[in-house]
Amino acid sequence: MKTLFRGIALAALAAAQPVWAADRELLNTSYDIARELFAAYNEQFQEYWQEKNGETVAIDQSHAGSSKQAQAIIQGLKADVATFNQVTDINILHERGNLIPENWAERLPNNSSPYYSTMAFLVRKGNPKNVDNWEDLIGDDIELIMPNPKTSGNGRYTYLAALGYAKDRFGDDQEAIDTFMADLLRHVKVFDSGGRGATTTFVERGIGDVLLTFESEVLNLADRFENGEYEVVTPKVSFLAEFPVTWIDEYVKQNGTEELAKTYLEHLYSEEAQRLLAGFNYRVHNETVKAETADRFPEVKLVTVEEIAGGWEAAMQTHFASGGKLDQLQRRR
Secondary structure, three states: OHHHHHHHHHHHHHHHOOOOOOOEEEEEEEOOOOHHHHHHHHHHHHHHHHHHHOOOEEEEEEEOOHHHHHHHHHOOOOOOEEEOOOHHHHHHHHHOOOOOOOOHHHOOHHHHOOEEEOEEEEEEOOOOOOOOOHHHHHOOOOOEEEEOOOOOHHHHHHHHHHHHHHHHHHOOOHHHHHHHHHHHHHOEEEEEOOHHHHHHHHHOOOOOOEEEEEHHHHHHHHHHOOOOOEEEEOOOEEEOEEOOEEEOHHHHHHHOOHHHHHHHHHHHHOHHHHHHHHHOOOEEOOHHHHHHOHHHOOOOEEEOHHHHHOOHHHHHHHHHOOOOHHHHHHHOO
16 A cells, blocks of 8 residues: 555656656646646646647646745745645745735636635544544544644644634634634644645554545545545535645746746636546536536535634734644643
């Protein structure tokens, strides 16, 4: 199993590397668990670009937690595009680096989010802990694996999804909300730095009873292990996880890749690319593809960051800043 999982990842990374003298080059910096997705998309886009412009294009991929990627770009990684999993990690490219304009989200449809997901659970064969919803994650003998909200957009989404459930269940009872969140955090066996690290801990190292991560990731894993070794549980209430993208204005000018970078991101909205995204178990906006894949994605009450925490700026300050709510709740563990 370890060999299979690692082999798939390495093959995807190898496929992403330029192995010929291409006419054009592009660097996509992305979040931790998007390796296989963009390895496949890059092949599709390379064919599209060559047919449209008669040029070959080599596309490099860089993957890590989206917050780490944003810092790398600010510190001088001359990426052409960022395909992240959290709005704040793109916002800081403007706020701290002045690399993109403030209105970057208005440049592409759906707030520059060509696809979206939510948070779900991966459990082991037979669902031995009988996990059906968020409240089942705080049983006495359950160990959870999730990315660290301090270092991972994936982890922040998971935290906010749990908070959204708690608010939906307990209303204005802040003590009940805090108790549930502290209990949940108490059951986390491992906080990995990113989403792929959490998956590796759960799948390859065999640690924990439940993996908390993106729905797309757990569906991909369940599909990959067809013997039923893992099962997917989608909670009834969860978080609307958008995946924002942008070209890096300052660097595409320096690299001479402005048209290429824009087209790379615009093509994500095409029906062909939307179908590919859905094939990787992401929810998409294209109505034709949504109808084709309706049976794949259960109905979920998706709660926005505005409803849960008053927006990303407030969420980062209140929950994830040093000494914030996350730190306070973890001290109650």
